[in-house]
Amino acid sequence: MSKLTAQGSSLISTMAINDNKAGMEGLNKEKINQIIFEASKGSKFFENEQKKEEQLNQKILEQQILISSLSSAMLFHGLKEADELIEKLKACQDLSHTIVHVDMDAFYAAVEMRDDPRLKDKPMAVGGMSMLSTSNYIARKYGVRAAMPGFIALKLCPNLVLVEPNFTKYTAVSQEIREIFAQYDPNFSPMSLDEAYLDLTEHLIYRRGSSNLCRIFLLRLKTDNSSIVVNDLECTCNLNAVLRPSVINLEELKINSVSSENLQEYLNSLDFSNFNLPKDCQVCNKKLPPFSLKLYDTTVEDAVLEMRNRIEQRTFLTASAGIAPNTMLAKVCSDRNKPNGQFQIHPDVQEIEEFMKNLPIRKISGIGKVTEKLLGSLNISLCSDLYKQRALLYHAFSSLTFQYFMKITLGMGSTSLEKDEERKSLSTERTFAEISDPAQLYEKCAELCQHLAKDLNEEQLMGKTVSLKIKTISFEIKTRSHTLQCYTNDEKIIFNAAKQLLKVEIDSVKQSLLRLRLMGVRMSKLVPQASNQVSIVSLFHQSNRLTSTASRTNTHNFNIQKTDFDEKDFSTSINILEANDPVLESTMTTRHSQKSLFQKTQSPQKKSIESGMKNSIMKFVSKSERCSDKIANNCYVESNIKVENNNNLRNLDCENSSSTSLKLQSNSKSNFSNAAMQNVSQATLISSVESKQKTFISCPVCGQQKFDWPLDQLNQHMDLCLSRKTIKTILQDDKNSNKRGAVQVENDDSLPSVPKRKKTQIAVDSYFK
DNA sequence: GCGGATCAC
DNA sequence: TATGGTGATCCGC
Ligand SMILES: Nc1ccn([C@H]2C[C@H](O)[C@@H](COP(=O)(O)OP(=O)(O)OP(=O)(O)O)O2)c(=O)n1
Ligand SMILES: [Mg+2]
Numbered sequence: 001m002s003k004l005t006a007q008g009s010s011l012i013s014t015m016a017i018n019d020n021k022a023g024m025e026g027l028n029k030e031k032i033n034q035i036i037f038e039a040s041k042g043s044k045f046f047e048n049e050q051k052k053e054e055q056l057n058q059k060i061l062e063q064q065i066l067i068s069s070l071s072s073a074m075l076f077h078g079l080k081e082a083d084e085l086i087e088k089l090k091a092c093q094d095l096s097h098t099i100v101h102v103d104m105d106a107f108y109a110a111v112e113m114r115d116d117p118r119l120k121d122k123p124m125a126v127g128g129m130s131m132l133s134t135s136n137y138i139a140r141k142y143g144v145r146a147a148m149p150g151f152i153a154l155k156l157c158p159n160l161v162l163v164e165p166n167f168t169k170y171t172a173v174s175q176e177i178r179e180i181f182a183q184y185d186p187n188f189s190p191m192s193l194d195e196a197y198l199d200l201t202e203h204l205i206y207r208r209g210s211s212n213l214c215r216i217f218l219l220r221l222k223t224d225n226s227s228i229v230v231n232d233l234e235c236t237c238n239l240n241a242v243l244r245p246s247v248i249n250l251e252e253l254k255i256n257s258v259s260s261e262n263l264q265e266y267l268n269s270l271d272f273s274n275f276n277l278p279k280d281c282q283v284c285n286k287k288l289p290p291f292s293l294k295l296y297d298t299t300v301e302d303a304v305l306e307m308r309n310r311i312e313q314r315t316f317l318t319a320s321a322g323i324a325p326n327t328m329l330a331k332v333c334s335d336r337n338k339p340n341g342q343f344q345i346h347p348d349v350q351e352i353e354e355f356m357k358n359l360p361i362r363k364i365s366g367i368g369k370v371t372e373k374l375l376g377s378l379n380i381s382l383c384s385d386l387y388k389q390r391a392l393l394y395h396a397f398s399s400l401t402f403q404y405f406m407k408i409t410l411g412m413g414s415t416s417l418e419k420d421e422e423r424k425s426l427s428t429e430r431t432f433a434e435i436s437d438p439a440q441l442y443e444k445c446a447e448l449c450q451h452l453a454k455d456l457n458e459e460q461l462m463g464k465t466v467s468l469k470i471k472t473i474s475f476e477i478k479t480r481s482h483t484l485q486c487y488t489n490d491e492k493i494i495f496n497a498a499k500q501l502l503k504v505e506i507d508s509v510k511q512s513l514l515r516l517r518l519m520g521v522r523m524s525k526l527v528p529q530a531s532n533q534v535s536i537v538s539l540f541h542q543s544n545r546l547t548s549t550a551s552r553t554n555t556h557n558f559n560i561q562k563t564d565f566d567e568k569d570f571s572t573s574i575n576i577l578e579a580n581d582p583v584l585e586s587t588m589t590t591r592h593s594q595k596s597l598f599q600k601t602q603s604p605q606k607k608s609i610e611s612g613m614k615n616s617i618m619k620f621v622s623k624s625e626r627c628s629d630k631i632a633n634n635c636y637v638e639s640n641i642k643v644e645n646n647n648n649l650r651n652l653d654c655e656n657s658s659s660t661s662l663k664l665q666s667n668s669k670s671n672f673s674n675a676a677m678q679n680v681s682q683a684t685l686i687s688s689v690e691s692k693q694k695t696f697i698s699c700p701v702c703g704q705q706k707f708d709w710p711l712d713q714l715n716q717h718m719d720l721c722l723s724r725k726t727i728k729t730i731l732q733d734d735k736n737s738n739k740r741g742a743v744q745v746e747n748d749d750s751l752p753s754v755p756k757r758k759k760t761q762i763a764v765d766s767y768f769k
Numbered sequence: 770g771c772g773g774a775t776c777a778c
Numbered sequence: 779t780a781t782g783g784t785g786a787t788c789c790g791c
Contacts, residue, residue: 045781052774107778131782133778146778149781192778368776398789429783465770475781479772520783603776604788 012049014056014369015040020362022320022338023106023140032143032156039152048475056370060377063396067378070395078394085406086390094325095347097415098200098300101322101330102181102307105339107194108170109136110317112163120227124161125153133165137339170194173315180310184303189417195334197327197417200303208298212255212263215296217310218244220289228316234289235281238314242281243288250275267293304342328413329355331365345411352411356383364408366603383409400604422526426461427469428452429520434473436513438506445498448521453491456523462487463523466497470505471518479522480505487527494521 017032019025040046070078104110108126113119113136123139125132129150139145142157150162174193181188185198207215218239220228230236247253252275258266270293281288296306304321311319322333323344329352336343345355361383362372375381378396380389386409393405407413428451435441445468456463467481480501488494498521506514 040781043781049781055774127782128780130780133782147782151780195778366776370775400788423785424787425785427784431782467771477773481771483770518782522785 012046012053013373014053015046015049017143018145018369019143021140021145022335023137024143024145027141027143029143035155036143036152039155044474056373060374063374063377067392067396070392074395075391078391082390082394082402082406085403086410089407089410089412093349093410093412094415095349096201097325098204098347099324099327099330099415099417100184100198100200100300100304100307101324101327101334102177102196102198102304102311102319103321103334103338104173104177104194104311105318105320106134106136107173107317108134108165109139109163111166111169111173114227114316115169116163119161119163122161123157123159124163125150126163126165128162128164129154132162135160173317176315177311177319180307180314184307185417187417187419197330199417200300200323204298204300204303207303210298212260212295213248215298215302215306216248216255216267216293217296217306218247218291218313219294219309220291220313227318228312230316231289233287235284235286236316237281237283239289239291240310240313242283243277243291246277247272247293250277252276264295267295301342301344308340308342325352326411326413326415327417328364328408329411330413332359332363335363356409356411359383361386361408364603366404367408383411398604404604422528423459423461424526425522425524426452426455426459426463426526427467427520427522428455429469429518431471431518432516434515434517436515438514441502441506441514441516441519442499444519445502445521446495448519449495449498450491452521452523453489453494456489457529460529461523461526462489462529463527464488464525465523466494466501467522467524468498468501468505469518469520469522470502470514470516473515473517475517478505481522481524483525487525489529494523 015036017024017027017029017036019027019029040049109124112126113124119136121138123136123142123144125135125139125144127133127150132144132146132148132150132153134146135144135148135153139153139157139160142153142160144153144157144160154160154162170193174190177194178188178190178196181190181196181198184200184203188196188198190196220239223229235242253270255263255266272291277288279288280286294309296302300323304323308319308321311317318340320334320338320340321342322330322336323342324330324333325345325347329345333343333345345351360381361367361375362369364383367375372381375386378389378392380386380393386393386405390406390409394402397405428448430444430448432444435444464487465481465483467479469477469479471477482497482501484493484497502519508514
């Protein structure tokens with residue numbers, strides 16, 4: 001009899017070890033896959049993966065049928081279309097930008113190793129028995145990587161040390177590296193805590209005219225060429241902040257008398273013990289460590305090396321970087337010499353072509369396992385194959401995806417970084433031990449809604465569409481959504497909607513139980529809470545009672561008795577809503593939210609994310625292996641940004657580059673009923689400039705409903721808001737309720753329009769460029 | 770507009 | 779024993 005093996009037909013391609021990551025070259029894939037297979041087979045998870053695999057194979061089959069049905073005339077047409085597109089693309093290829101992608105090495109793992117040096121020479125991973133966030137490079141040799149369950153990782157590598165994640169630390173490091181990024185490109189685009197795109201084009205222009213002094217930075221002396229070794233007695237602050245100013249302002253440092261060619265040699269010959277420098281750090285009072293000075297050239301390579309070294313000096317962590325004329329290439333390059341390396345593709349068509357020729361498509365951001373397999377069935381595995389098969393691709397994929405593929409094969413990508421975009425959704429989800437009892441399911445749902453409502457308030461957002469996500473114990477995922485008539489941030493209204501979506505699912509499995517392992521709630525169609533504007537309604541409220549609310553619930557269905565979905569009640573009533581006092585939490589907010597890099601040059605899919613898992617339930621393994629942080633937090637968090645700025649290349653107030661760029665409404669033909677109203681509304685308009693692409697006008701009366709142009713609906717809505725009945729209802733409602741804040745009008749016959757159109761807006765910034 | 774799928778990190 | 783969380787986009791209805 002034959003034993004099932006990973007090589008047999010039962011191997012799940014999408015489950016096999018993924019060696020696409022840095023540090024995973026040339027490992028024993030066969031053995032690893034066999035272990036993964038043995039550990040997984042028979043599980044619910046595995047069975048679901050098998051199901052997905054079959055689905056994918058079916059899709060491939062259909063694709064093959066479609067392809068084989070193509071006549072030669074159609075193929076010729078595809079070829080012609082492809083070639084025309086390629087000509088057009090080539091014509092607008094832009095090699096004038098210098099884009100850099102910076103990515104920290106084994107980020108979470110590196111932070112944990114930094115803070116517990118005993119981990120440095122051991123295979124380790126961050127996460128728990130259920131799931132790993134990432135692993136260090138030693139562990140990667142065993143096939144241990146991100147998104148792998150810890151218990152399987154331990155089978156691959158029995159000596160693996162698991163460390164639970166510390167998100168506060170990762171966020172703090174992220175802030176530090178972003179401060180450095182900002183000095184090279186104030187408009188840098190963070191993709192996650194540990195990586196960002198930068199456009200160095202402008203910096204390089206500046207850099208070429210800068211003095212040598214601006215390009216000298218401190219390096220701690222390393223005993224070997226691995227990581228910086230810290231001594232308990234020595235200062236661990238950022239030397240380029242606490243000491244560099246003193247050094248480069250030294251009288252004795254007469255670098256102007258030295259030629260650029262000999263300057264580095266001269267710097268090496270200096271003995272700083274002879275100079276008048278502080279012996280102790282002025283921030284932490286510890287002894288300052290020995291250092292050397294390094295001069296960086298005006299080239300990109302040196303600019304990026306300088307940036308990476310400054311990151312390492314500041315965080316004791318290494319970064320890798322890619323330099324190229326566009327984001328797509330820069331991303332690939334940053335992986336090329338990982339860890340602690342960099343790689344450049346020069347702005348040269350031939351060099352790009354040469355690079356793309358043998359590049360596996362899987363290396364391109366946006367092409368994942370599934371697309372790889374799909375393309376594989378068309379004999380495409382390298383980027384150059386995309387060109388060879390362009391006629392097929394034209395027919396087999398959508399126009400957008402086809403264009404994406406053609407850009408890839410030409411080595412084209414985004415040449416500009418998008419500004420901060422407003423978020424489009426906010427969600428929370430949790431995996432748990434099986435729940436099938438409806439009452440418990442509703443309770444879980446309520447918890448999630450409470451969590452979501454809190455997050456919405458912290459972000460000062462309201463939303464209109466509530467989505468419920470469920471994953472059964474067999475890993476089948478479903479989402480169900482409902483769009484409300486009003487924007488809301490009210491936990492109860494959210495729960496009401498989610499509850500009913502859940503009920504439908506519970507009821508749909510007749511005669512049996514809905515058995516879940518995960519539930520999630522998402523809010524989308526978001527608009528900002530217009531909290532900072534004085535609404536006429538709030539004046540009524542204030543005159544009616546003393547308490548005024550800032551971040552309380554903003555939805556208020558005060559007048560329309562809608563028989564709407566969100567108002568229906570449930571027999572399955574649960575008492576979870578009584579203990580819902582909003583708890584104030586001090587939250588660490590990242591000032592840069594991720595940005596999407598979407599351009600016509602970018603993947604038709606995926607954009608950006610902050611790392612999840614923050615709330616993931618992870619258990620300690622080897623607690624005893626861990627030791628307390630040796631390095632005082634203060635030293636790491638210490639930014640000293642002013643000091644660093646004064647002597648640096650750029651001025652940067654860009655720290656808080658959530659850049660409050662004012663937008664002007666280019667065509668504001670308003671239709672307000674009187675001049676006074678117009679004034680109110682203009683104020684409202686100014687307060688709603690946070691949206692780059694969309695401008696909403698809040699109702700100047702209730703301050704809650706948002707309107708897009710044209711303003712007919714606003715006018716109509718305001719009539720209702722100002723009606724005596726409405727005002728009466730507000731006052732009445734205030735008597736009845738002691739915890740409502742602003743008011744939301746619901747107009748049932750003319751629904752407040754969901755903003756659809758994008759208005760052309762002009763950023764004031766752009767006038768000052 | 771909705772739901773499933775894919776992708777990134 | 780055990781296979782995450784958050785956000786975004788695209789495709790086909
Ligand atoms: N599926 C994933 C992938 C990543 N991360 C987290 C942990 C990583 O440390 C961090 C950065 O992701 P990277 O893809 O950049 O991976 P690393 O930085 O860990 O390794 P490297 O960049 O050296 O390949 O995001 C995660 O939680 N889940
Ligand atoms: Mg990384």
